[in-house]
Amino acid sequence: MFRWFIALLLVILLGLQFRLWFGDANIMHILNLQKQIGEQVEENERLQMRNRQLEAEVTDLKKGLSAIEERARSDQGMVREGETFYQLVEPPSKEIEN
Template identity: 50%
Template structure:
């Protein structure tokens, strides 16, 4: 090997290695961009988890109400199923804006 060729070859090898490491740092798996995308995904999943926790709390409260008495069952039947007891009179009031 020539005296000049050895250091140039070593320098070229080091530059190629540095370039490969930089490419992995910026674009490969585990890169900065990949890490930011994962952090954003975690934040979205945490928000969804919190929304589901709130929904579960409301459902647990409904279950507790249903276990305590029949008033809640009647309220749900009236609201969702249109329950009318014997002897009650049902009046339907229409809003003028909606009726036209």
């Protein structure tokens, strides 16, 4: 009788182990999902930082003229009246001929 009880416990243990390793929600699947969650958290943090930067830029553009002027200078090449614009151009590099 005791042997049948031990055999039954062993079969139950093997059945549970099978489900743990090869069932629907097995260990490898759970580890893969945890890895994907970590990657998604990193991506979300990166996007939240980008959103904060864009929000700060929008706020600055709405409130201050200095941001608009800076944008015009860098993107459109704006030069104020009375300022002198200097553009430095490097000469083309000569290739060394052998």
